[in-house]
Amino acid sequence: MKVEVQGLSYGVKGVPIIQGVDLQIHPGEFVGIIGPNGSGKSTLLKNIYRVLKPQAGWISLDGQQLSELTHKETAQRMAVVSQESSSAFDFTVWDIVLMGRHPHKRMFAADTREDDALVGEALERVGMEAYARRSFSSLSGGEKQRVLIARALAQQSQFLIMDEPTNHLDIRYQLQMMDLVKTLRMTALSALHDLNMACYFCDRLIVMNEGEVYASGTPEEVMSAELLRQVFGVSAQLIVHPVTRKLSITYFPESLQHHLTQKGALIS
Numbered sequence: 369m370k371v372e373v374q375g376l377s378y379g380v381k382g383v384p385i386i387q388g389v390d391l392q393i394h395p396g397e398f399v400g401i402i403g404p405n406g407s408g409k410s411t412l413l414k415n416i417y418r419v420l421k422p423q424a425g426w427i428s429l430d431g432q433q434l435s436e437l438t439h440k441e442t443a444q445r446m447a448v449v450s451q452e453s454s455s456a457f458d459f460t461v462w463d464i465v466l467m468g469r470h471p472h473k474r475m476f477a478a479d480t481r482e483d484d485a486l487v488g489e490a491l492e493r494v495g496m497e498a499y500a501r502r503s504f505s506s507l508s509g510g511e512k513q514r515v516l517i518a519r520a521l522a523q524q525s526q527f528l529i530m531d532e533p534t535n536h537l538d539i540r541y542q543l544q545m546m547d548l549v550k551t552l553r554m555t556a557l558s559a560l561h562d563l564n565m566a567c568y569f570c571d572r573l574i575v576m577n578e579g580e581v582y583a584s585g586t587p588e589e590v591m592s593a594e595l596l597r598q599v600f601g602v603s604a605q606l607i608v609h610p611v612t613r614k615l616s617i618t619y620f621p622e623s624l625q626h627h628l629t630q631k632g633a634l635i636s
């Protein structure tokens with residue numbers, strides 16, 4: 369699915385939060401949104417997944433304006449794994465994943481064998497099949513996150529939006545989750561804080577700073593020690609890892625910087 373965002377702006381009480389955001393995601397691409405706290409990543413995503421209404425600009429999916437789609441039509445095309453996972457009701461894990469099938473059904477239509485198979489398969493892919501009958505609210509943060517990913521898989525939408533999907537996940541599941549998204553070849557847009565993960569897994573990165581797109585391109589085009597200093601305010605060294613051939617970032621805490629500068633070891 370091709371996703372286009374043009375001139376997207378959103379603000380609260382006249383104060384702009386994101387301004388003039390343009391981006392394009394080509395079919396099958398995994399695009400990461402990176403940027404410091406408060407730079408507008410979640411606000412941008414919420415405008416795309418329709419929790420917020422853009423004040424200017426537009427979003428299109430395969431050339432169709434999002435604003436012209438019903439919410440059901442949107443959900444057939446777009447699955448969301450967001451950070452707000454609390455639910456007022458206590459559903460089982462199975463029921464939560466089954467909700468991913470709703471956009472494909474008529475109201476009150478019974479669940480089919482195909483629905484059951486898709487739910488089972490999705491739970492298996494995230495390693496949560498043994499938890500199917502557990503109550504969702506009793507799960508740990510990471511387990512909940514994996515169930516929400518399973519729901520997105522069961523939804524079978526072509527476009528996946530994720531807001532910090534690896535939040536709460538231990539390192540094994542972080543890698544598994546990112547690998548999964550990559551191997552599914554779904555068109556995906558994800559806010560990410562871990563810049564090494566972003567460089568490793570994303571085809572392209574969009575760097576947000578103070579509500580605007582500061583830079584965009586492949587990790588190699590975008591990421592530099594200069595950008596990390598200017599946008600994130602950190603000192604770091606980047607190398608192409610000899611095994612993965614991907615960019616790998618090492619950060620230098622302030623306490624080390626003085627020492628390293630003196631030794632001439634800090635490379636900009």
Ligand SMILES: Nc1ncnc2c1ncn2[C@@H]1O[C@H](COP(=O)(O)OP(=O)(O)OP(=O)(O)O)[C@@H](O)[C@H]1O
Binds near residue numbers: 380403
């Ligand atoms: N409803 C609101 N009213 C006022 N300010 C808001 C509102 N929603 C977001 N903001 C502000 O807009 C800015 C961008 O917030 P947003 O959550 O989009 O940032 P983010 O890049 O996702 O941050 P983080 O990395 O911390 O999750 C923040 O300064 C936030 O406080």
